Amino acid sequence: MELVEVSPTQLPMSLLLEADPCEEKIQGYLDRCWGFAAKQQDAYLGACLVLPGQNGTAEILNLAVQPGFQGKGIGTSLLRWTLKQLSAKGTSRVALGTGSFGPQLTFYQRLGFRVTEVQRDYFLTHYPEPLFEQGIQHRDRLWLSLDLAE
Ligand SMILES: CC(C)(COP(=O)(O)OP(=O)(O)OC[C@H]1O[C@@H](n2cnc3c(N)ncnc32)[C@H](O)[C@@H]1OP(=O)(O)O)[C@@H](O)C(=O)NCCC(=O)NCCS
Incomplete structure (x- = not known):
């Protein structure tokens, strides 16, 4: 497996939909992002889209691993490598x-991300369809951040 920076438009939409179920939203941010990927031969196993912001900030908008390859590290x-690339940028x-x-949530916290804000009812007001996981509807969004210098 190799970790590479790619043009976001090269990434398969089916993979990006694993992390964000709304294709319209993805199309809205795709062109403005940096793209990072885990590749095996010609197959994209994982993808990460990052939106550069102002004053050295950036936002991860999409991080996804192909369903058959999840839980294998x-x-x-990909995220650790992406954070190094972001630091270099x-x-x-x-x-x-x-x-x-x-x-x-466990995944991001294990890598050092901390909760900085709770956006109540975010998933109710920003997505056209209700989002369920483990039989529970997602309502509130947690805003997490990580200082790369730490
Ligand atoms: C979240 C995701 C990117 C993590 O990548 P991964 O390669 O599966 O994760 P890793 O193998 O490196 O790490 C495993 C840890 O991630 C977490 N995890 C999150 N989603 C998981 C999944 N679907 N399967 C297994 N572990 C998952 C667990 O905490 C797990 O820890 P554990 O092994 O102690 O239970 C990936 O599972 C995925 O694409 N999920 C669907 C899309 C998504 O939810 N993206 C994040 C949007 S906020």
Whole structure:
């Protein structure tokens, strides 16, 4: 497996939909992002889209691993490597929004991300369809961030 920086438009939409169920939203941010990927031969096993911001900030908008390859360390490797690339590009603080429960939260916290804000009812007001996981509806979004200099 190799970790590479790619043009976001090269990434398969089916993979990006694993992390963000709304294709319209993805199309809205795709062109403005940096793309990072875990590749095996010609297959994309994982993808990470990052939106550069102002004053050394950046936002992870999409991080996904192909369903058959999840839980094998690919997401951790891809995110760790992406954070190094972001640091090399001059990013000092990385933020992202995620659900208020579930394995994704554990995943990000294990890599050092901390909760900085709770956006109540975010998933009710920003997505056309209700989002369910483990039989629970996602309502509130947690805003997490990581200082790369730490
Ligand atoms: C979240 C995701 C990127 C993590 O990548 P991964 O390669 O599966 O994760 P790793 O193998 O590196 O790390 C495993 C840890 O991630 C977490 N995790 C999150 N989603 C998981 C999943 N679907 N399967 C297994 N572990 C998952 C668990 O905490 C797990 O820890 P554990 O082994 O102690 O239970 C990936 O599972 C995925 O694409 N999920 C669907 C899309 C998504 O939710 N993206 C994040 C949007 S906020």
